[in-house]
Amino acid sequence: KAGVTQTPRYLIKTRGQQVTLSCSPISGHRSVSWYQQTPGQGLQFLFEYFSETQRNKGNFPGRFSGRQFSNSRSEMNVSTLELGDSALYLCASSLGGQYNSPLHFGNGTRLTVT
Amino acid sequence: AQSVTQLDSHVSVSEGTPVLLRCNYSSSYSPSLFWYVQHPNKGLQLLLKYTSAATLVKGINGFEAEFKKSETSFHLTKPSAHMSDAAEYFCVVSDRANQGGKLIFGQGTELSVKP
Numbered sequence: 001k002a003g004v005t006q007t008p009r010y011l012i013k014t015r016g017q018q019v020t021l022s023c024s025p026i027s028g029h030r031s032v033s034w035y036q037q038t039p040g041q042g043l044q045f046l047f048e049y050f051s052e053t054q055r056n057k058g059n060f061p062g063r064f065s066g067r068q069f070s071n072s073r074s075e076m077n078v079s080t081l082e083l084g085d086s087a088l089y090l091c092a093s094s095l096g097g098q099y100n101s102p103l104h105f106g107n108g109t110r111l112t113v114t
Numbered sequence: 115a116q117s118v119t120q121l122d123s124h125v126s127v128s129e130g131t132p133v134l135l136r137c138n139y140s141s142s143y144s145p146s147l148f149w150y151v152q153h154p155n156k157g158l159q160l161l162l163k164y165t166s167a168a169t170l171v172k173g174i175n176g177f178e179a180e181f182k183k184s185e186t187s188f189h190l191t192k193p194s195a196h197m198s199d200a201a202e203y204f205c206v207v208s209d210r211a212n213q214g215g216k217l218i219f220g221q222g223t224e225l226s227v228k229p
Contacts, residue, residue: 004157033216043204043219056216090157099208100146100165103217105157 001026004106006091012112018079021109025072025093032074033103034066037088046089049074050096078111086113116141118207120220128228133192135223137205140186147188148206148217149179158204164188175199200227 005024013019025032034046045058049068066076072093078085088110092103121136139145146165150158162173169181179190188205205220 006157042221045216048216058216092158099210100163102148102160102163103158104160105150107155107157110155 004091004093004104006089006106006109008109009107010110010112012114013081014114015081015083017081018077019081019111020075020077021089021091021111023074023076023091023093023106025074025091026104029093029095029104030072031094031096031101032068032072033092033094034074034076035090035092036060037090037108038086043090046076081113083113085111087111116145116207116209116218118205118218118220120203120205120223122223123221124224124226126226126228127195129197130194133190133195133199133225135190135203135205135225137188137190137220138186139188139205139207141207141209143209145207145209147179147181148208149173149177149188149190150204150206151201152204152222153201161190161203195225195227197227197229200225 007022031050033048036044047066048056052068063079068074088108090105090108092105094101094103117140119138148163149161151161152158161177162171164171164181172178177192202222202224204222206217208217
């Protein structure tokens with residue numbers, strides 16, 4: 001079974017630009033979550049989608065948004081990029097997003113904002 | 115609300131010696147607890163999970179963890195470290211107040227293994 005796939009692996013953008021990251025979950029998984037990982041803040045929850053609906057959202061500004069398609073694939077978008085958005089963005093999937101279901105993570109997208 | 119504290123930011127052991135990574139948690143409900151490992155430039159891999167069954171949980175690669183409710187701890191151990199165990203380890207808590215894919219991560223413990 002293929003794991004969680006994130007594309008692209010690396011991105012370099014300049015301040016003010018926008019970026020779209022993509023995530024394909026494990027086949028059959030309907031819940032997709034996004035996390036931001038930085039050395040200073042660690043792993044922080046961005047949002048979670050289930051059946052094309054955002055069910056949960058972390059404490060990030062509105063510049064961070066996402067969506068999920070009918071095949072469970074998900075994208076996240078960051079508009080008006082800031083230097084502080086430089087991070088590893090991790091996508092994770094699970095069957096139904098229950099609290100006791102482990103998440104399966106992709107290898108992440110490394111975003112560098114210059 | 116849930117929280118998790120990893121008591122050591124960095125642990126260094128020699129190859130072949132035991133590993134102990136410490137984790138304390140806080141939860142208003144019966145928690146689910148996980149340990150994940152992250153190798154450089156990789157995503158997180160699940161090592162093991164506790165979900166209210168046996169208190170001693172065995173995971174992959176020889177790791178295990180013991181849930182101790184009285185001490186609110188979930189420490190990760192391995193009898194004999196291998197060079198390939200060098201990585202960052204995250205203790206994670208979740209409970210029924212946290213539906214929707216939101217896990218609470220500790221700050222991580224970097225494990226170094228000396229030859």
